[in-house]
Amino acid sequence: MLAVMLNSMGGREAVGRAAGRRLPSVGQARRPPRAYRYTPGPSLPHPPMAELPDKRTQFIDWYLAVVEEAGLSDKRYGVKGMNVWTPYGFRARRNLDSVMVREIEATGSQAVEFPALIPETEFAKEKEHIQGFDSEVYWVTKGGSSPLDVNLVLRPTSETAMYPVFALWVRSHQDLPLNVYQIVNTFRYETKTTRPFLRVREIHFFEEHTCQVDEAAATARVASNLAAFARMAEAFALPFLAVRRPDWDKFAGAYYSIALDIPLGGGRTLQIGSVHHYRENFSGPYGIRYEAVDGSSRLVQQTTFGLSERLLGAILAVHGDRKGAVFPRAVAPFEVVVIPVPSSSAGDLPQRTAGEVAERLARHGLRVHLDAGPERPGAKYYHWELLGVPLRLEVGAREAAARTVTAVTRLGLKSSLPMDGLEEQVVAALAGFDRALAERALAEFRSAFALATSLDELRDSAVVRQLGWCGREECGHRIEEAVDGGLLGVPEGKPPVEAPLPGTCIVCGRTDGVRWALAGRPL
RNA sequence: GGGACUGUGGGGUAGCUUGGUCCAUCCUUCGGGGUUCGGGACUCCGAGACGCCAGUUCAAAUCUGGCCAGUCCCA
Known part of the structure; x- marks a missing residue:
């Protein structure tokens, strides 16, 4: 295996640095991620806050920015197509x-x-x-x-x-x-x-x-x-x-x-x-x-x-969105991040309580990270949202007084969880997050397909097309030409768009052996 | 496989046309100090680069060649 886990890098939990490149740290001080600017041009006196390219209109720019900003892979290794798995990316893998x-x-x-x-x-x-x-x-x-x-x-x-x-x-x-x-x-x-x-x-x-x-x-x-x-x-x-x-x-x-x-x-x-x-x-x-x-x-x-x-x-x-990566619980490098919210009157209570919360959850078998760094809470929120952590727990003076923690999922659902039985509440919140994520993905999935009944409809199509195909190669190639992509083939089981069996091949009009097929543009 | 373009601190950039103003600009980042802290704080001090190798020249980030790496387009 060429993938080598970087370990024993010195310092307390210092898994955040490798090869001179600043990586999203796990156990050390954090700063706001640097501003990402996707349109080359002269630097501005005051750069905008970190902002990712638009996922819909600039997908590949968005994708590369997320991978880079979240520190999932280091592509600066000097051989094309051979990238370095970073500590954070390796956890996901x-x-x-x-x-x-x-x-x-x-x-x-x-x-x-x-x-x-x-x-x-x-x-x-x-x-x-x-x-x-x-x-x-x-x-x-x-x-x-x-x-x-x-x-x-x-x-x-x-x-x-x-x-x-x-x-x-x-x-x-x-x-x-x-x-x-x-x-x-x-x-x-x-x-x-x-x-x-x-x-x-x-x-x-x-x-x-x-x-x-x-x-x-x-x-x-x-x-x-x-x-x-x-x-x-x-x-x-x-x-x-x-x-x-x-x-x-x-x-x-x-x-x-x-x-x-x-x-x-x-x-x-x-x-x-x-x-x-x-x-x-x-x-x-x-x-x-x-x-x-x-x-x-x-x-x-x-x-x-x-x-x-x-x-x-x-x-x-x-799953990713305008704020960065979004990991389902199963692959998330950390399922939960705990962030203390200091205040001048609370002393070290927030830090202490956050530490206890993190420890309880870790003992419960959750992959949890305590962000005890010196940055302001807001900076940490943005950071961990960029890195895609499913659930964030905020612990400040208010929570400590009420014996609760504030929980916010990566999809923005906010709730207050009691300290008593916190472990179960967190697990339930994570399960809810996964369900919401699956629903969101399914809705997107459904809207990604549409029927097509003529070759003209395939041209410049913004969706994957479901169409009748007789199975002949020459018709298949005509379809591929029209979509400027590929005839993906015949779906196993139910096709994505529920519809009665097609009557005719979209190319030749034949009626024998016609089945639903899908055509799109492979990345 | 063919073609075009690009390479400046960790990231992004200015400078290149017309060599000298550059021990290289600005933002970010990084290290240290202080004040801060409920959605990206501020401040002071410090650190860090001309892809590599040759050549031209009094002088190269700047011109030439080769190599390496990357990006885009076409097959």
């Missing part, structure tokens, strides 16, 4: 991973870890696969100064690393199903502009690979993966679509691919994961066979399930 691990292991999958280097000879065994990845792999061709006899590929994904070994592991039907996953870094020589979390060259990758006894079992595994992802997405308050990609857009080597897509507004979409059915496309070339109950030798049927830190980008993109 670890929480994200733990949800993925929890849900995939609930389906009986086991963690493994395969090497990062793959011999060219293995990499080349599946023809479509190598064609799909040929242009974006990193090669290791030398050991020291000597050229290698067999060049090595730095894994862009791990099929070709795992499957030769699977062939050794799988002997009998009793070895099946084989369900294993790993969370590792993979490498792709991305040529487009890279973006923190959304498009990187070193990918923090979750990949499950399975071998099944037959086609029906593999199909069931695909369904199980989709269900597991639905549970993850619920934890992230992230509405999504499972869409079967058209043949020309499936994963290199797959029999079919189901993509997990989210709308980003403005007709744009983001693929945050995928589940693939390989059938025997890989088990053939790699010789993954088993002896069946009847004594015959058969090839296994394979599936994979892939996710990455794009999920983190998606969470930022979907």
Whole structure:
């Protein structure tokens, strides 16, 4: 793993500084974040207060500003697409991973870890696969100064690393199903502009690979993966679509691919994961066979399930707002921040009480941070809102006198919680926050789709279009041309816009085999 | 893969056309002190940069070349 947690940096809880760059600190003095100015120009004598670009009209500027200002990733590392995970960003990632691990292991999958280097000879065994990845792999061709006899590929994904070994592991039907996953870094020589979390060259990758006894079992595994992802997405308050990609857009080597897509507004979409059915496309070339109950030798049927830190980008993109990041409880680096509100007459009472509150909540198992820094409370409010903490607790003289704390969620819901039973009240407030966040996201999700009945409607569309498609490739390409994007494919299950089945293909007007399909512009 | 552009303290910038005014401007930031503190305080003192390597020149942030990095457009 190249991701290294920065620790033992000296100073009391000083996790806020790395490599000379000021990071959002966790345990030390805070200052208001510097003003963000998104239109280049001469400095003003009095710069405006920190203000983010408008999310709707300048999405990518807004996104980059949030990632930078909230200190989630440091993109100043000198290699394109390879960014540094900061202490704060790493906390989010670890929480994200733990949800993925929890849900995939609930389906009986086991963690493994395969090497990062793959011999060219293995990499080349599946023809479509190598064609799909040929242009974006990193090669290791030398050991020291000597050229290698067999060049090595730095894994862009791990099929070709795992499957030769699977062939050794799988002997009998009793070895099946084989369900294993790993969370590792993979490498792709991305040529487009890279973006923190959304498009990187070193990918923090979750990949499950399975071998099944037959086609029906593999199909069931695909369904199980989709269900597991639905549970993850619920934890992230992230509405999504499972869409079967058209043949020309499936994963290199797959029999079919189901993509997990989210709308980003403005007709744009983001693929945050995928589940693939390989059938025997890989088990053939790699010789993954088993002896069946009847004594015959058969090839296994394979599936994979892939996710990455794009999920983190998606969470930022979907939930973030004009004040900055908004994290659902499951991924929030801190679920609660406690802020003492000093006053001249109260002495150290606010600090003391805030400390006690933080300690009680931490003992209750919550990820809590006490911001005891010297800044004024208002500055701290803005700071932690930018960083996306779900719940803020304010403790001042008023609260101390009334035996309460003031609670404000990141969505602005304010309440007064009694000190007695505070732990339960805080947990309830967090649950309420998650629900409100999910509702807000769902409302946005619903408004991101609309039906289209003619190709003209696809042009310059500000929503993702749901349309009738006959399934023919030539019609698909006409659709892609019209939206200036992609035919995402046919949604699994109910389409986003509830409507009776379409009568005709939007392109050719044919009536046979017509289904709802989605078209948008992938980010 | 092809093309265009850019690189000045931690972040953002002025200066570059016409080399000398620059031991480099301003805001922010960072360190220290003091007064403050219920939604981004103020003040005093201090710190920090011309992407890298060559070249031209009496003199280079400024001109030239190569490299590295980044951004945008096209395939």
